[in-house]
Amino acid sequence: MNSIITYFKGLFIGIKSLLFGMSVTWKELWTKKVTQQYPENRKTLVISDRFRCELTMPHDINNEHACTACGICQMNCPNGTINVLSAMIETEDGKKKKILDTYTWDMGMCTFCNLCVITCPSDAISFNNQFENAVFTRSKLVQTLNHKGSKLREKKKEVKPQSVPVVEDKLTSSKEQMIEPLVETKISTPSDKSIKNPKDNTTEN
Amino acid sequence: MLQPLELTNLLSWLDTTLRDSMPVFWVLLIEFVLVAVALLAAYAILAIILIYAERKITAFFQARFGPNRVGIYGILQSIADVIKILLKEIIRINNVDRFLFFAAPFFMIVASMLTFGAIPFGKMLHAIDFNIGVLYVTAVSSLGIIGVLLAGWSSNNKYSMIGAMRSGAQFVSYELSAGFALMTIVVLTGTMSFSEMIAKQEFCWNIFNGHISSIIAFVIYLISGHAETNRGPFDLPEAESELTAGYHTEYSGLQFGFFYLAEYLNMFIIASIATTVFLGGWMPIQIPGLDGFNQVMWYIPSYAWFFGKTGVLIFLSLWVRWSFPRLRIDQLLNLEWKYLLPINLVNILIMVILVLAGLTLTDLFPVLAP
Amino acid sequence: MAEQIIFYILAALIAVFSVLAVTSKQIIRSATYLLFVLLGTAGLYLLLGYHYLFAVQIAVYAGGVMVLFIFAILLTNRPGENVKAERKDRRIAAGITSVAGLAFCGHIIYWNVNKAYTLLVPAEQKVQDIGLKLMGTEKYQYLLPFEFISVLLLACIVGAIMIARKR
Numbered sequence: 110m111n112s113i114i115t116y117f118k119g120l121f122i123g124i125k126s127l128l129f130g131m132s133v134t135w136k137e138l139w140t141k142k143v144t145q146q147y148p149e150n151r152k153t154l155v156i157s158d159r160f161r162c163e164l165t166m167p168h169d170i171n172n173e174h175a176c177t178a179c180g181i182c183q184m185n186c187p188n189g190t191i192n193v194l195s196a197m198i199e200t201e202d203g204k205k206k207k208i209l210d211t212y213t214w215d216m217g218m219c220t221f222c223n224l225c226v227i228t229c230p231s232d233a234i235s236f237n238n239q240f241e242n243a244v245f246t247r248s249k250l251v252q253t254l255n256h257k258g259s260k261l262r263e264k265k266k267e268v269k270p271q272s273v274p275v276v277e278d279k280l281t282s283s284k285e286q287m288i289e290p291l292v293e294t295k296i297s298t299p300s301d302k303s304i305k306n307p308k309d310n311t312t313e314n
Numbered sequence: 315m316l317q318p319l320e321l322t323n324l325l326s327w328l329d330t331t332l333r334d335s336m337p338v339f340w341v342l343l344i345e346f347v348l349v350a351v352a353l354l355a356a357y358a359i360l361a362i363i364l365i366y367a368e369r370k371i372t373a374f375f376q377a378r379f380g381p382n383r384v385g386i387y388g389i390l391q392s393i394a395d396v397i398k399i400l401l402k403e404i405i406r407i408n409n410v411d412r413f414l415f416f417a418a419p420f421f422m423i424v425a426s427m428l429t430f431g432a433i434p435f436g437k438m439l440h441a442i443d444f445n446i447g448v449l450y451v452t453a454v455s456s457l458g459i460i461g462v463l464l465a466g467w468s469s470n471n472k473y474s475m476i477g478a479m480r481s482g483a484q485f486v487s488y489e490l491s492a493g494f495a496l497m498t499i500v501v502l503t504g505t506m507s508f509s510e511m512i513a514k515q516e517f518c519w520n521i522f523n524g525h526i527s528s529i530i531a532f533v534i535y536l537i538s539g540h541a542e543t544n545r546g547p548f549d550l551p552e553a554e555s556e557l558t559a560g561y562h563t564e565y566s567g568l569q570f571g572f573f574y575l576a577e578y579l580n581m582f583i584i585a586s587i588a589t590t591v592f593l594g595g596w597m598p599i600q601i602p603g604l605d606g607f608n609q610v611m612w613y614i615p616s617y618a619w620f621f622g623k624t625g626v627l628i629f630l631s632l633w634v635r636w637s638f639p640r641l642r643i644d645q646l647l648n649l650e651w652k653y654l655l656p657i658n659l660v661n662i663l664i665m666v667i668l669v670l671a672g673l674t675l676t677d678l679f680p681v682l683a684p
Numbered sequence: 685m686a687e688q689i690i691f692y693i694l695a696a697l698i699a700v701f702s703v704l705a706v707t708s709k710q711i712i713r714s715a716t717y718l719l720f721v722l723l724g725t726a727g728l729y730l731l732l733g734y735h736y737l738f739a740v741q742i743a744v745y746a747g748g749v750m751v752l753f754i755f756a757i758l759l760t761n762r763p764g765e766n767v768k769a770e771r772k773d774r775r776i777a778a779g780i781t782s783v784a785g786l787a788f789c790g791h792i793i794y795w796n797v798n799k800a801y802t803l804l805v806p807a808e809q810k811v812q813d814i815g816l817k818l819m820g821t822e823k824y825q826y827l828l829p830f831e832f833i834s835v836l837l838l839a840c841i842v843g844a845i846m847i848a849r850k851r
Binding site: 411413414417444445446449450452453454456457459460463464466467475478479482485486489506 | 710712713716719735736738739740742743746747748750751752754755758810811
Binding site for chain 1: 374376377378379382633634636637638653
C-alpha cells in the first residue's frame with residue numbers, strides 16, 4: 110500500500126516539476142534577446158573600460174610621451190611581446206642620456222595580461238578599447254607604439270601633486286620612482302590612477 | 315458551406331479535364347505521378363521550413379536571435395544549408411559493410427515517406443485513405459528503426475553501435491505506448507480510418523469527446539511520439555557528449571541529410587497524427603447551431619487548419635525539448651515500462667467503460683454528434 | 685495488366701531475396717534479406733487488397749520480429765564474421781527436407797486453390813469482423829486457439845524469467 114502511495118506521489122510530483130520547468134522556459138521565450146548584433150550596433154556598442162584591446166603609448170599635444178626606455182615592461186612581459194629599442198644621445202650639457210628609439214609590440218603574441226602597464230614606472234603605456242584588430246597579414250600585428258619624431262616629456266620637478274604624499278606610503282618600491290616623472294597632463298587624473306595601480310600591484314605581483 | 319480557398323474545385327477540375335481528354339490508364343498514371351511529385355515536394359519543403367522554425371524557436375528559448383544573416387530574418391538559411399549538404403562529398407569508409415551502410419539511410423527515409431503519404435493534409439488532400447489508417451501508420455513508422463540499427467552496425471564504429479542499440483531499445487519500448495494511446499482513440503471512435511475519424515470530430519474533438527481518458531492518451535502519445543523521434547530529452551541515441559553523433563557518426567553529405575530529414579519529418583508526422591486523431595485534423599472549429607460562425611471558420615481553408623494545429627504541437631515538442639535535461643537510459647526505460655505503459659493499459663479500460671456506459675461527450679450531449 | 689506486372693516484380697524480389705537470405709555468408713545480411721522477403725510478402729497482401737494483413741505483416745514481422753532478430757544478432761559475439769559452410773551430409777539432409785516441405789505445401793496449395801477461389805470473397809475484410817471471429821465462441825470462431833496461444837506466450841515469458849534468473 111505504501112509503495113502505491115509513493116508511486117502516485119512520485120508521478121504527480123514529477124508532473125508538477127516538469128510543468129514548473131516548462132513555465133520557466135516559457136518566460137525565457139519572451140525575455141529580451143541578449144545577442145549583440147555587432148556590425149550594426151557599432152555606434153551603440155559598449156565595451157567595458159577594463160577590457161584590454163590594444164597597447165598604446167599616449168602622446169600629448171606636443172608629440173611627447175612618458176616612456177624613459179627603462180625596459181621594465183619588456184622584462185616583465187611573459188611572452189616577449191614587447192621590444193624596447195633605446196638610443197644614447199648627448200644632451201646640451203654634455204650628459205649621456207638613454208632615450209626611446211622604437212617601441213614595438215607584437216599583438217599576435219600578446220596575452221593581454223596587463224603586466225606591462227602595471228609595472229611601467231612612468232605610466233607611459235596603457236590598453237585602450239579599440240577592439241577591431243583584425244588584419245590580413247601577421248606582420249601587421251607588430252606595431253610601433255611611439256610616434257615618429259616624438260620625444261620624452263620634460264620632467265618638472267617643482268610640481269608635486271597634492272595627492273601624491275597620500276599615495277606614496279601605499280606604493281611599492283618600484284612605484285615610487287613613478288611619482289617624479291609625473292607631469293601636468295597626468296595630474297588631472299592622479300587620484301583614480303594612483304588608487305587603481307597600487308591595487309593591481311598588490312593583487313597581481 | 316462556402317469554401318472559397320479549398321483546393322477541392324481545382325483538383326476535381328483537373329481530374330475531369332484529364333478524364334475527358336485521354337484514356338483512364340493515362341489519367342491514372344499522370345495523377346499518380348502528380349501525387350508523388352506533390353508529396354516529395356511537400357516533404358522537402360516541410361523539412362526546410364521545420365529546420366528554420368526549430369533553429370529560430372530554439373534561439374528564442376535561449377534568448378538569442380537565431381539565424382538572421384542569410385535573407386531577411388535568415389529565412390534563406392536552411393535553403394543554403396540544403397545546398398551545402400547536397401554539395402558535400404559522400405565519404406567512402408573502409409571496412410564497412412557497404413551494402414548495409416548505403417541501405418540504412420533509405421530505410422529511414424522510406425519509412426517516414428510511407429507514413430507521410432497517409433496523412434490527411436486537408437479536404438481532398440489525402441493521398442491514400444486506408445480503412446486501417448492508424449494501424450498502417452504505426453506499422454510503417456516502425457520500419458525506420460531497422461535503418462537505425464543497420465546504420466549503427468554497418469558503420470563499424472562503437473559509438474554508432476551503442477547509439478543504435480539505445481535507439482532500438484527506446485523505439486521498441488515507446489512504440490508500444492504510442493500504439494496503445496492511438497488504440498484508446500480507436501476504441502472511442504470505433505474506426506481506424508483517418509477520414510472517418512475526422513468526420514466524427516466535426517463538432518467535438520476526440521480529446522474532448524473522451525474527456526479524462528482522451529487527455530491522458532493525448533499526453534502519453536505526445537511523450538512517446540517525442541521519444542520515438544529521438545529528440546529532446548530522449549536523444550540518448552545521439553547524445554553528443556557521450557557518443558559524438560550516435561548512429562549517424564560515420565555518415566556525411568546526402569546520406570547524413572537523409573537521417574536529418576527523416577528526423578525532422580518524423581517530428582512533423584507525429585504532430586500531424588496527433589492532430590488528426592486527437593484535435594480534429596483539418597476540420598475547422600465549429601459550434602453546432604452557430605451557422606454564421608461556422609461559415610466564417612470555413613473561410614479559412616482546411617489545410618491551414620491542419621498546419622496550424624500541427625504547428626502548435628510542433629512548438630510544444632520544441633518547448634519540451636529545450637526545457638528538460640536528457641534522461642539516462644534506465645530512467646528512460648523506467649518512464650516507459652513503469653509509468654506510461656501501466657497507465658496506458660488502465661486508460662484503455664477506462665475508455666472502454668466510458669464508451670460502453672455512454673459517458674462520452676457526444677453521448678451525453680447528442681447535439682455534438684456529427 | 686498493371687497488377688500482374690507488380691505481382692511479377694514482387695514475386696521475383698521475394699524469390700531472389702529468399703535465396704540470398706539462405707546463401708549469404710554474413711548473418712546480419714541474411715536478416716536484412718529476410719526483411720526484404722517479408723516486405724515483399726506485405727506488398728503481395730497490399731496487391732490483394734488485404735490492408736489489415738498488410739499492416740499486421742509489417743508491424744509484427746518487419747517492425748517487431750526483424751528488429752528483435754537484428755538486436756539478437758548484434759548482441760551475439762561476432763556478428764560481422766562469415767558463417768562457415770555446413771558439412772556435406774548435413775547439407776544433403778537439409779536439401780531433402782526442404783524439397784519434402786515444398787512438395788507437401790505445394791500439394792496442399794494445389795488441391796485447395798480451387799476451393800479458395802470459391803470460398804474467398806474479393807471484398808476487403810473489415811477489422812471488426814476479424815476481431816469478432818477471433819474472440820467468438822461459435823462455429824468458425826477462434827477464441828479457444830487464441831487463448832491457447834496466449835498460454836504459450838505466458839509459458840515463454842516464464843521460461844525467459846527462469847533463464848534470466850539462473851545467473
